[in-house]
Amino acid sequence: MGTYRLLLALCVLYSHVFGQIAGWNIGVVAVISFFIISGYVMSLLIVRHYPDRNDLLRFYADRSARLFPQFLAYLALTLLAMKLVGFTDVFLRDVGPIQIALNALMLPLGFYMFGLEHALIIPPAWSLGLEVTFYIVFPFFLGLQRGAKVMAIAASVVVFCAAFAGFIDTDWFGYRLLPGLFFIFATGSALAQRKWPPALTLSFACGAMLLLLFLPNMYTKLYNKEVVAGIIVGIPAVYLLGRIPFSSFDELMGNLSYGVFLNHFLLLRVINHFDGSRMLVPLLSLGLAWISYALIERPALQLRRNLRRSSRGSRIDRGYGNSNVPEKVMIWPDTTG
Numbered sequence: 001m002g003t004y005r006l007l008l009a010l011c012v013l014y015s016h017v018f019g020q021i022a023g024w025n026i027g028v029v030a031v032i033s034f035f036i037i038s039g040y041v042m043s044l045l046i047v048r049h050y051p052d053r054n055d056l057l058r059f060y061a062d063r064s065a066r067l068f069p070q071f072l073a074y075l076a077l078t079l080l081a082m083k084l085v086g087f088t089d090v091f092l093r094d095v096g097p098i099q100i101a102l103n104a105l106m107l108p109l110g111f112y113m114f115g116l117e118h119a120l121i122i123p124p125a126w127s128l129g130l131e132v133t134f135y136i137v138f139p140f141f142l143g144l145q146r147g148a149k150v151m152a153i154a155a156s157v158v159v160f161c162a163a164f165a166g167f168i169d170t171d172w173f174g175y176r177l178l179p180g181l182f183f184i185f186a187t188g189s190a191l192a193q194r195k196w197p198p199a200l201t202l203s204f205a206c207g208a209m210l211l212l213l214f215l216p217n218m219y220t221k222l223y224n225k226e227v228v229a230g231i232i233v234g235i236p237a238v239y240l241l242g243r244i245p246f247s248s249f250d251e252l253m254g255n256l257s258y259g260v261f262l263n264h265f266l267l268l269r270v271i272n273h274f275d276g277s278r279m280l281v282p283l284l285s286l287g288l289a290w291i292s293y294a295l296i297e298r299p300a301l302q303l304r305r306n307l308r309r310s311s312r313g314s315r316i317d318r319g320y321g322n323s324n325v326p327e328k329v330m331i332w333p334d335t336t337g
Contacts, residue, residue, distance in 0.1 A: 001037065001241045002254020008033050009260040010282065012124060017268055017281045028175065028223050031127055032230025035181060036238050038131055039188025042138055047192075049308040056139055062307050063135045067106065067128060069300040070292050074262045075103060078121050081266060087273040093118035107132045113172060123265055126176065133178045134185050141186070149186075153197075156182035157204075164208065170221045184231060191238050198235050205231035255297065259289025 008030035015027025050059040079100065082092065099119035102108040110129025112120055120126065141152060156179060163174030173180035183201065190197040208228045212219040219225055244250075264285040271280060 001238070001244075002250040002252070002257065004237060004241055005034070005037065005257040006253040006260065009257040012261060013264040013282060013285060016124070016265060017278050024229075025223065025226050028226035029230040029233060031175075032184060032227055033234035033237060034127070035130075035134075035184045036188040036191070036231075036234040038134060039138075039185035039190075040192045040238050040242065041188075042135065042185075043142075043189040043192035046139060046142065050139075058307050058310065059139060060135070062304050063132075065300045065304045065307070067132070069296045070258055070262055071106065071122070071125065071128065072104060073292060073296050074259075074266065075100075075121055077263075078266045078269075081270060085270055085273055087269045089269065090118060091120040091123050095119050095121065110177070113176070122262060124261060130176065130178060130181070134182070137178065137182075138185070138189075142189075153183045153186050156180060156186070164221075164224055165218065166221055171223060174221075175223045175227055187231075187235065188238060191235070191242060198239065201231060202235045205235075255293045256286060256289045258297070259292045260285045263288045263292070 011030035012027040014021075015025050015030075020026075045062070046059060050056070050062070081087070082095075096119075099116065100121070102116060103119070103121045103125075106125070107129050108116060109120070109126045110131075110133050112126050112129070141149065144152065159168075159173055159180040160183065162168045163170045163172070163180050175181070178185075187198050187201040205228050209225070209232065212225055212228065264281055267281050267284050267288070268278065270276075271278060
């Protein structure tokens with residue numbers, strides 16, 4: 001699944017550097033696939049390494065070791081470049097010490113629309129704030145009884161539908177905030193557990209796309225069509241790729257994806273400042289991603305492996321998305337009855 005993740009990161013890069021394709025923002029389509037992958041991977045991670053109630057803090061430490069090292073490095077690099085190069089844009093208009101601290105915490109970026117609109121040092125990182133919100137909530141969701149899980153997912157679908165129809169802010173609740181997107185993450189989790197709800201979600205998305213084609217007012221609402229397309233593309237892709245055996249090449253491609261996601265906006269800003277060619281951004285982004293992986297991510301990866309070894313419930317030391325996924329996933333809270 002690593003190659004697919006790199007492809008998704010390049011789609012996000014393309015949308016920021018080169019714009020839309022025939023009126024479609026392919027970066028949004030890619031981000032929705034990332035959310036499906038996140039639900040998929042988190043289910044396997046908890047089952048394989050953190051299934052015990054006492055493993056919760058280790059799970060959070062694992063996720064922090066995954067997200068923060070490269071993120072903080074690129075945050076610092078962007079601030080340094082701002083100082084040395086002097087570029088600015090609408091996202092950097094109100095950057096000060098407090099805003100820098102909020103960016104560094106990552107979680108507030110998921111709620112940037114409440115005061116950080118002009119203080120996004122790494123603009124694509126708003127989705128990392130959403131990911132952190134999901135990581136906080138997800139272990140407790142897994143511990144719910146089946147009926148409560150169904151109710152939580154149904155509530156998320158209701159919020160999404162209200163945003164989809166325009167009754168509430170379509171951009172916020174249909175793309176950026178967890179209440180309207182939780183069912184997408186949960187679909188990824190169900191894919192990992194080889195359960196049937198993803199087929200229902202896929203059918204729902206196909207129906208929503210048909211509805212958009214006949215209702216122009218809904219079709220033109222911000223990101224409606226891209227979010228639905230992301231579900232339609234992402235579910236089959238994750239389903240199929242989750243059954244392909246793990247490979248070192250796939251791991252290498254996946255290792256580059258996070259760096260590409262984080263660094264391309266910085267490179268775009270610098271190139272724009274010097275009136276350079278935007279065609280340089282993809283190549284430079286891949287090269288810088290390789291460097292940041294080698295210098296920053298690799299040591300952090302060892303920390304995550306140590307956390308997984310120290311977990312009492314750990315059963316597998318590396319990899320995910322291979323063919324030997326358990327048919328029935330058992331999570332720690334379910335053992336209470």
